[in-house]
Amino acid sequence: MAIKTFRLRLTLMYTVVVVLIFFASDFVIQVQFKNKRYESVDRELLREATTEFSQEIDPTRIKNNEEIIKRVGDEYYQIINRRGEVRISSLNNNYLWPVNRDLLVKAFNGGPQFDTVSYKGENYRVLYMALNEDNILSIGDSLKDVEEEVAALSRLSLIFFPFILAITSVMSWFLAGRALSPMVQIKSLAEQIRHGRLDRRIDVGVKGKEIDDLVKIFNEMLDGIQNSMEAQKRFTSDVSHEIRSPLTSLRGSIEVALRKKRATEEYEELLRNNLSDIIRLSRIADDLLFLAKADNNILELKKHWFDVNQLLKNIIERVRYDGLSIVEKYEENLEVYGDSSILEQAFTNLINNAIKYIHRGGTVTITTEKEDDSIKVTISDSGIGIPEDEIPHIFERFYRVDKERSRKMGGTGLGLAITQWIVNAHRGQILVKSTIGSGSDFIVILPKTQD
């Protein structure tokens, strides 16, 4: 069965880890305890061997020795000679300790030796110690007590285990819940957003860096979505508004004209007025179509090398600028790799703006320059300028500083949005410098390289 919730999975993981740690430390404790107890048994054996036996036992006089042994108590002992034969045994010679030959040799050559032996299902710790050149004293003590203590200790940890398990799983469940609470919050927020509450944000800065980073990205993403949704809404309502006003004026003037019979001149006048509305509508339609294609990435750039100066000269020949002067300052040989027809549209927009937002007798200056690996085209005018706080907005669709003036000049408010898209599509940049009352500079920087 797959474990569905992450919380349960985390809980199980924590619990398994704690249980493993519990068993590992329990094992270490038991081994340590057992070793310590063995050491103390060994010390006791050694103490008895050296203090109780060694001075008094005389291996040559057996009877005498037996008495000493009875006096000393209930430890098991025997005296073994070099050949490994048991000379005296505490169990009335009924039983002989198994003799460990290796330890016997070692005990003769070095110091006392210890061994663990098993007899009739019981374990004993045994000490081999040389009494003299010929005899080894071997005494033993039962390990029954030690083993019982070790068993009691492990029983104790078995009794504790269910409690540890219960506490660990409850704590883990709780901790996992805490660790996941930001997720739960994000989830409920995402749900609210799904139901239209795009203004909702999660608090940042309290849940630890990883979560905070995630929350920050999430919030930024929401900002982005909210902005583009709002822009979309604004755009839709702007479009309907922009289209409705020329349509209303067309409809109104036609309705008035049809109320009675009129002279030919009147119809002509009417049609001329209608034509300007229709031109306006078709301009909006063209610009919107361009932007729609741009938005949907279906505008294909047909790039080739061309001369920027020539392109600008062609535009200036075509545009109408009565009562103004245009100054051209070209640096020679400015070739750019791009879609010339679409860039022509961008520069036409900029030059038309310069001409539109200028006073009579003003000057538009067009400059081209070579930079390191780019080309800079500056279109500056001695016109009305743009208020500083409006500059960031003029590239927005339908944004106009002065709606009436723009409309009178036949503007749609889409020109700069289109221009910016074109320049960006060429990996270029467009900058604006403007002083209200004295004019504006629109600077287009295009990379010279072929992609």
Ligand SMILES: Nc1ncnc2c1ncn2[C@@H]1O[C@H](COP(=O)(O)OP(=O)(O)O)[C@@H](O)[C@H]1O
């Ligand atoms: N050279 C300029 N001088 C002053 N204002 C300008 C200039 N170019 C653009 N603007 C401002 O930016 C607005 C947006 O420009 P644009 O997108 O081309 O729309 P429009 O159709 O109105 O020309 C204009 O309405 C105008 O207010």
Ligand SMILES: [Mg+2]
């Ligand atoms: Mg324009």
